[in-house]
Amino acid sequence: MSSLKNLDEVRRLERLAFRGWPALEFQDIQGWHLRFSGGYTKRANSINALDPTASPDIEAVEAAVRERGRPPVWRLTPLAPFGTADRLKARGYQPIERSLLQRCPLHDGFRAAPAVEIAASPTPAWLDAFATYSPVKPEHRETMQRMLQVIAQPAGFAFVQHEGRPMAMAIGAVEGDHMGLFDVLVMPEARRQGLARRVTESLYAWAWERGARFAYLQVVATNAAAMPLYAAQGFRTVYEYEYLIPPTS
Template sequence: MPSHATSAPDFDLPTVRALEERAFNAWPARQTVFHQGWVFRLSGGFTKRANSVNALEPGMPFDGVREAAQTLYASHGLRPVFRISPLVSASAEQALQDAGYALFEPTWVMQAPLPESAPPQPSVEIAQAPTAEWLDGFAAANGVAAAHHATHHAMVQSIALPCAFATVRQHGHAVGFGLGVRERGAVGLFDIVVAPGHRGQGHGRALVQALMQWGQAGGAGSAYLQVRGENATARRLYAALGFTDTYRYHYRVPADPGSTP
């Protein structure tokens, strides 16, 4: 069976590493363990990004990493999830595949330059700190289970970098949410979401443009985001706003959810 490794030569690894580092900072895990050039992120099982094993540098050795991850995650009642970015060597991914780890959720990281001027977005409110309304609405629109709300809210509130908490309103009611995090000349856009029943009306575009404007006003020159490969609608929107594909990643998990090979 062929490998699905993402460490192809067309990816600029310094750019990948810089964006990976920014994304880790923008969406912090509740606990982190550093292990031989890898980072094990744990957040009680809420979101794969914050509960996954990630390479910190290109081509880090993989000897013993899978076993260490399985032991650590099992001790927290979690199954090990490996996030495979271009920093992961083909041999490391092949070892996971040979151990029965299945591939899922291919995702693109996209980037765009920030325009010097853009039309205002009067329907979008930008706050520098999350309100209770934003936290609850953001979680609900993203389908976060009530049992995970406390974890979700704590993770959002633990972001140390400058943030923008965006809300789009229709007839006075909050119908869409988005998060922007600015660091070192780039703004990351996370979880742009519009409530069901209000989609297809331009709210997502307004949220993205408002967060890009916020980033530009704070000195950023580019924006980045992560979008699942299967989300063709979102990819079309982002492409129309100037975003292009930079690199892709995916996850690998034990094929049998009840076991750790």
């Protein structure tokens, strides 16, 4: 994907995803978008390209991140300037988690399942389940709750419970004609019951009613459990990205 039109679409989806899973703070420097959220999730604590023609001063960007007490984690999409990965690898960075941004068209055939509750904000039971099964480290719980409060609106927090026990959950964030799908979780005791499909398709139906005509998600390429479901729902890869993490010593 190299045409200007395609890169504009990557940029649009990147900005949607930034707001769908928001960082608590950010800084733009030399064509890169630096995201800070106290170390909670790589996505919200990463260095992201905005302009493929802006070759960064890697040391200056690293310094800006280290000033916040965080290791510099680069997230390289097709917007990254040519050769950035090679420059980072020469400095000892290691690539991890090749991931895909996928998108599917929504339609009015997606139906909400009666067992799936969708709330405009996370309930205490939803938060407890998310913190337990995500999992969220105790020191990150406050950060997690703050991030959930500033997700792009309207937001939908989907939840399935059975006899007071959490079974499955996910987040949808609608902006314009797109809905971002985040953090689809099915608890171990509830797997292989079709709950991931019911939770996600309930969110697609919810988003359709709010004007969304596409859904997008970000998934690790090796997630063999999720990929068949997303493919069956109509998701196709728009672009790939990977993280590069600094050497540990």
